[in-house]
Structures are given as C-alpha cells and as structure tokens.
Amino acid sequence: MSAPVIVxxxxxxxxxTLTARALQENxxxxxxxxxxxxxWLAFENGPVDLVLLDxxxxxxxxxxxxxxxxxxxxxxxxxxxxxxxxxxxVLGLELGADDYLGKPFSTRELIARIRAVLRRGxxxxxxxxxxxxxxxxxxxxxxxxRREVKSPSGAVVELTGAEFDLLAAFLGQPQRVIARxxxxxxxxxxxxxxxxxxxxxxxxxxxxxxxxxxxxxxxGTVRGIGYIFRAEVxxx
Amino acid sequence: xxxxxxxxxxxxxxILLLTVAIEFGASxxxxxxxxxxxxxxxxxxxxxxxxxxxxxxxSERPVAERSDAARxxxxxxxxxxxxxxxxxxxxxxxxxxxxxxxxxxxxxxLAASHLQxxxxxxxxxxxxxxxxxxxxxxxxxxxxxxxxxxWQFAIERTLVALVPALLLLTLGALLIRSTLLPLRKLVxxxxxxxxxxxVTVVEEEGTAEIRGLxxxxxxxxxxxxxxxxxxxxxxAAVGHDLRTxxxxxxxxxxxxxxxxxxxxxxxxxxxxDDMIASxxxxxxxxxxxxxxxxxxxxxMAATLVEDATDRGRDARYSGPQHLEWxxxxxxxxxxxxxxxxxxxxxxxxxxxxxxxxxAELVFRIEDDxxxxxxxxxxxxxxxFVRLDVxxxxxxxxxxxxxxxxxxxxxxxxxxxxLANAERGGLIAEIRLPG
Numbered sequence: 001m002s003a004p005v006i007v008x009x010x011x012x013x014x015x016x017t018l019t020a021r022a023l024q025e026n027x028x029x030x031x032x033x034x035x036x037x038x039x040w041l042a043f044e045n046g047p048v049d050l051v052l053l054d055x056x057x058x059x060x061x062x063x064x065x066x067x068x069x070x071x072x073x074x075x076x077x078x079x080x081x082x083x084x085x086x087x088x089x090v091l092g093l094e095l096g097a098d099d100y101l102g103k104p105f106s107t108r109e110l111i112a113r114i115r116a117v118l119r120r121g122x123x124x125x126x127x128x129x130x131x132x133x134x135x136x137x138x139x140x141x142x143x144x145x146r147r148e149v150k151s152p153s154g155a156v157v158e159l160t161g162a163e164f165d166l167l168a169a170f171l172g173q174p175q176r177v178i179a180r181x182x183x184x185x186x187x188x189x190x191x192x193x194x195x196x197x198x199x200x201x202x203x204x205x206x207x208x209x210x211x212x213x214x215x216x217x218x219x220g221t222v223r224g225i226g227y228i229f230r231a232e233v234x235x236x
Numbered sequence: 237x238x239x240x241x242x243x244x245x246x247x248x249x250x251i252l253l254l255t256v257a258i259e260f261g262a263s264x265x266x267x268x269x270x271x272x273x274x275x276x277x278x279x280x281x282x283x284x285x286x287x288x289x290x291x292x293x294x295s296e297r298p299v300a301e302r303s304d305a306a307r308x309x310x311x312x313x314x315x316x317x318x319x320x321x322x323x324x325x326x327x328x329x330x331x332x333x334x335x336x337x338x339x340x341x342x343x344x345x346l347a348a349s350h351l352q353x354x355x356x357x358x359x360x361x362x363x364x365x366x367x368x369x370x371x372x373x374x375x376x377x378x379x380x381x382x383x384x385x386x387w388q389f390a391i392e393r394t395l396v397a398l399v400p401a402l403l404l405l406t407l408g409a410l411l412i413r414s415t416l417l418p419l420r421k422l423v424x425x426x427x428x429x430x431x432x433x434x435v436t437v438v439e440e441e442g443t444a445e446i447r448g449l450x451x452x453x454x455x456x457x458x459x460x461x462x463x464x465x466x467x468x469x470x471x472a473a474v475g476h477d478l479r480t481x482x483x484x485x486x487x488x489x490x491x492x493x494x495x496x497x498x499x500x501x502x503x504x505x506x507x508x509d510d511m512i513a514s515x516x517x518x519x520x521x522x523x524x525x526x527x528x529x530x531x532x533x534x535x536m537a538a539t540l541v542e543d544a545t546d547r548g549r550d551a552r553y554s555g556p557q558h559l560e561w562x563x564x565x566x567x568x569x570x571x572x573x574x575x576x577x578x579x580x581x582x583x584x585x586x587x588x589x590x591x592x593x594x595a596e597l598v599f600r601i602e603d604d605x606x607x608x609x610x611x612x613x614x615x616x617x618x619x620f621v622r623l624d625v626x627x628x629x630x631x632x633x634x635x636x637x638x639x640x641x642x643x644x645x646x647x648x649x650x651x652x653x654l655a656n657a658e659r660g661g662l663i664a665e666i667r668l669p670g
Contacts, residue, residue, distance in 0.1 A: 012480050012484070014484050015480055015483055015484050015487070018484055018487040018488065019487065022487055022490075056476070082476045082477070082479035082480060082483075083476060086526065086565075086566040087526060102479075103479040103480060103482065103483040104479060104482040104483035104485070104486035104487075104505060104509055105483065105486065106486055106487075106490070107487060107490055151532060151558070151560065153530070153560060154530050155529075155530035155531055155532045155560035155561075156529055156530065156531045156532065156565060157531075157532040157535050157558075158531070158532065158535050158536050158539050158565070158569070159539075160539060160542075160543070205542060208538075208557060209532075209535050209538075211557060211558075212558075213558075
C-alpha cells in the first residue's frame with residue numbers, strides 16, 4: 001500500500017515546511033500549496049487522500065475554499081485555524097470539513113487527527129455509505145459533522161472527543177455485540193492511549209450521559225466479551 | 237414631530253410668564269372675593285344714619301356754604317367733605333358691595349345715591365371710606381375715623397394670599413422638572429456607559445441646550461466605542477497572529493534532543509497558548525456572544541470534573557445526572573473550567589455541585605485551599621489582576637480567569653460570588669436566573 005497523499009495548504013512558508021516534514025516523517029506523502037490556485041494544481045497531480053487546510057489563507061478564505069473542494073470531491077478535509085473559536089469550528093464542520101485543529105498543534109496531535117479522519121473515511125467507504133450527517137435513537141439525535149449530541153428534549157449533551165468516537169462506533173454497529181478489543185481499536189483513533197480499562201470507563205461515562213429517565217440505557221454489557229448497543233438506530 | 241426647540245432661557249421665561257399670568261388671574265379673583273367683607277351691623281346702622289343726616293343737611297344749604305357745612309358735619313367718628321364734581325373712584329381697593337348692602341339695608345333711601353364703600357388702610361386697622369351723590373349731582377366724600385371691625389379679615393387674607401403662592405410654587409416646580417427630564421435621562425445613560433450594554437443612544441429631546449448636550453454625548457459615546465472596538469480588534473489580531481509563530485515553535489521544539497529542555501519549552505509554549513486563548517476569550521466575550529441554546533449543564537459540569545480526575549486530580553461531582561438549561565455553552569464551560577482550575581491551583585481537591593434552588597441554577601465550586609482575604613475578593617474579579625503577584629507566588633496566565641467567569645455569568649444575567657468557607661477554602665458560586 002502506497003503512502004497516503006496529503007495536500008498541505010498553508011501560507012506561512014516556515015510553518016508549511018515544518019508541517020510537511022512532520023508528515024513525511026510519519027509516512028505520508030505531502031504536496032505543498034501556499035494559495036488556493038496552488039492547491040487546485042496539487043489536486044491535478046494525482047489522487048489525494050486528505051487536505052490539511054489553513055482557514056485564514058490570503059485571497060480566498062479557507063471556509064469558501066472548503067465549500068468549493070467539497071463541491072468537487074469527497075476528499076477528507078482537516079481545518080487548521082489560529083482563530084480557535086467554537087463558531088468557526090462548527091461552521092467549518094458544517095461546511096463538510098472532517099475535523100478541526102487549532103494552532104499551535106503538536107506532531108502527535110496532528111498525526112492522531114489525520115489517522116482518525118483517514119480511518120473514519122475508510123470505514124465509511126467500506127460500509128458503502130454516503131456521508132450521513134445524522135443518526136437517531138430513542139429520541140436522541142447525533143449530528144456527525146458538528147460532533148454534537150442532543151437529548152430527546154433537544155438539549156446539547158456534551159461528549160468528549162473520545163466519547164463521541166465511541167458512540168459513533170456503536171452507532172455504526174447497532175444491535176451487535178462489539179468485543180472490547182474491537183472498541184479499543186475503534187476508539188484508539190483519538191489520542192492513541194486507550195487501554196482496556198479506560199474503554200470501560202469511557203463506556204460507563206457515555207452510558208450515563210445518554211441515559212434518560214424511564215428508558216433502559218441503550219448500551220448493554222455482555223459479560224466477558226464486550227458491549228452491545230441495544231437501541232434502534234435510524235440515519236438521515 | 238420635529239418641534240422647534242425652545243432654549244432653556246425661553247423655556248424658563250415661558251414658565252415665568254405662565255406663573256405671572258396665573259398670579260394675575262388669581263389676584264383678580266381674590267379681589268373680587270375681597271369685596272365681600274362685612275362690618276358690624278351697629279357700625280353699618282350708625283354710618284347709614286349719619287349719611288342720611290349729611291345728605292339732608294347739605295342738600296338744604298346753598299352750594300357756596302356746602303364745604304363749610306360738610307366740615308361741621310365732621311365728628312369724632314366721621315370725616316365728611318363735599319365735592320361739586322364726582323371724586324376719583326379708584327379700582328383699588330375694590331368696592332365692598334356687601335358693606336354697601338348692609339348700609340342701604342338700614343336706610344333704603346341711600347340705594348339711589350350711587351353709594352360706594354371701600355376699605356382703606358389706616359394706622360390702626362382698616363377704615364371704611366366712600367362717597368355718595370346728592371340729588372343735584374354734587375358729592376359727599378366720607379371716611380370713618382376709627383378702624384372698623386372687619387370680620388376675619390387678617391386670617392382670611394393671609395390664607396388666600398398663600399393659596400396662589402403655593403399653587404405657583406408647585407406649578408413652577410413641575411414645569412421646571414419636566415424641562416429638566418431629558419437631562420435626567422442623559423444622566424442615567426451616562427451612568428450606564430461602560431457597563432457592557434454596548435452603545436445606548438439617548439433620544440434627542442428637550443430644550444436646544446439639552447439637545448445639543450445629548451447629541452454631543454451620543455457622538456462621544458460612539459467614538460469611545462469605536463476606539464475600544466478598534467483596539468480590541470487589533471489585540472485580537474495580534475492574538476491570532478501570534479499563534480502561527482507559536483505553531484512553528486511547537487513543531488521545532490520536537491527536534492530538541494535534551495529531554496529537560498524540551499519539556500520546559502513545551503511548558504512555555506503551552507503557557508503562551510493558554511494566555512492567548514484566555515485573552516481572545518475575554519475580548520470575544522465583550523462583543524460577540526454566542527447564541528443561547530438548551531444544554532445539559534449537569535453533563536457539562538461532570539465532564540469537566542472527569543477531565544480533572546483523568547489528569548490525576550482530586551475532583552468530585554455532586555448533582556443530578558441531567559439538568560437542562562438554556563445558556564451559552566462554550567462561555568459557560570469556560571467559566572466552570574476556570575473556576576475548577578483555580579480551585580485545583582490553590583487547593584488539593586475540588587467539589588463541584590450543580591443544583592436547582594427555587595428558580596435558579598446554582599454551580600458551587602469548593603476547594604480546600606487558603607481562600608482569599610475578604611478585602612481582596614472584589615479585586616480578584618477584575619481583569620488582569622493577579623493576587624498571587626502580591627502574595628509572592630508564581631502563577632501562569634494573564635489574570636483573566638475570574639474576569640472571564642464574570643463575563644460569562646453576566647451574559648446569563650447571573651451572579652458570581654466568592655466566599656471563604658468556615659472550615660477554610662474558597663466557595664465560588666454561580667447563580668443563573670431561570
């Protein structure tokens with residue numbers, strides 16, 4: 001399998017060089033671009049697995065650029081921004097970016113996010129699904145682009161990144177027993193330090209957060225094997 | 237409705253004119269009232285008799301002797317004079333019609349003599365003065381020597397004189413008050429400047445001077461706001477721009493071979509990042525608040541507590557599993573996070589309580605640290621203030637932690653209180669209205 005190709009769009013030359021080097025050291029093939037036209041050129045040079053996009057490029061704003069890319073292709077996009085505001089993050093994710101990374105970031109964080117996005121994209125392609133944006137169970141709503149969960153009464157219920165990934169894994173395989181090792185693997189995508197025990201902790205926290213009075217908790221434990229997501233899941 | 241605004245001077249002159257006009261009207265009315273005084277019936281009887289005698293005697297005398305005859309008719313009680321022509325009859329003091337009626341009542345014949353009576357001041361009270369016409373068209377002028385007993389004269393006059401004065405005082409006060417009303421509105425608006433409500437434009441109304449003042453104030457307020465806005469934007473831009481070199485530094489320091497140096501540099505970069513983040517949050521909270529949505533605040537607080545325990549800190553959550561509230565989630569999360577971080581900075585453990593008390597939502601963050609000296613509690617909430625500096629401790633950050641909490645709480649119209657617990661430690665409490 002050849003190295004995944006990443007198009008890196010960043011206007012600061014030094015930061016671009018440093019980021020490119022960090023990516024190459026971790027086994028990615030990098031095509032660099034300083035502006036929007038250069039990015040389109042990079043697309044023409046062969047298939048691309050992921051775009052790392054600075055949100056505040058001169059000329060075109062990263063948000064517009066993201067919209068344009070999304071119109072032409074399904075390639076995963078990770079936003080990089082110095083703004084770091086919640087509204088920016090949500091806007092970027094709603095426009096079809098797959099994840100958001102605030103400056104400054106460490107190599108470890110960058111690689112973890114890229115792996116997570118590539119893995120998610122891979123899983124979705126395997127499932128043959130389109131990019132579904134929402135899932136529902138027991139009256140709860142899960143918005144994947146915004147990484148947001150709403151209770152049956154419509155209140156936002158905060159999940160950590162790892163908890164959301166775990167929930168996404170459950171929603172991908174409802175009513176099927178998922179082995180603990182498999183969950184570790186699925187949720188390791190975040191920061192890479194999940195252990196068996198911390199998966200149990202994560203599951204219990206998630207179970208508590210998406211519990212509702214008068215409802216059976218949707219996540220059940222299968223002794224000695226793993227967990228099962230009991231609720232029926234619909235997607236839209 | 238653009239009325240031509242009167243000057244303050246014009247307005248006050250108008251008020252004066254109005255009060256004078258009313259004073260005039262009131263006086264006229266009261267003099268009318270003043271003509272209804274009466275005298276003792278015995279005095280009226282005696283006067284009537286004397287006048288009838290004087291009329292009879294003078295009519296009988298030839299014209300040339302009448303002046304002397306009149307002088308003879310002067311007694312120790314009445315002064316009598318004769319005048320061939322009609323004497324001057326002043327409008328003031330007014331005619332005492334009731335007295336005239338009293339007199340003519342005793343001697344009906346006097347009714348046809350054009351008798352007029354007045355009260356005239358004298359050294360020892362009021363005397364009755366008047367004149368009457370003889371059959372041939374000449375006149376008798378007379379005056380009592382001794383003061384007559386005028387019924388309730390002094391008290392009533394004082395009272396009726398006080399009524400218009402009080403009335404005018406009240407009216408004048410009300411009118412001037414309404415003239416100054418726009419000024420008071422302006423004072424209130426000035427009092428609100430800088431309290432974080434943005435620009436409050438005061439409506440231009442009132443007199444020309446006050447309109448000018450309000451116009452100038454609105455302009456000043458707008459300019460100050462723009463100035464602050466520009467500074468804020470510049471500061472925010474610097475904050476953003478610093479993140480790019482910081483990102484370079486972050487990637488570069490990963491190449492540093494020496495483990496200790498690298499860790500120290502990583503701490504420095506993280507600290508700078510935290511400072512920029514808190515600065516941007518503080519500036520952002522001022523002018524770009526996020527919209528309020530329904531959010532599970534119990535889960536939010538529990539998540540922050542779990543985050544602290546994951547980092548190996550002693551944090552506990554006490555409260556319901558779910559509690560939904562309408563709030564601005566990222567501001568509120570930041571506020572709770574700052575209070576929890578403060579608690580863990582000064583103490584070893586923190587307990588976060590979420591509860592609904594009456595209609596209010598209460599967050600209580602208790603630590604086991606040293607607390608804050610009561611005199612410094614207010615100081616602690618001001619931006620860029622770090623109590624540690626005074627206490628000789630080294631702390632990270634810009635001193636915006638509690639200021640950001642204040643800001644977030646103010647956006648929700650809530651209250652933040654800091655208090656020292658009896659058993660030691662600080663209790664920070666956020667109360668949000670329902």
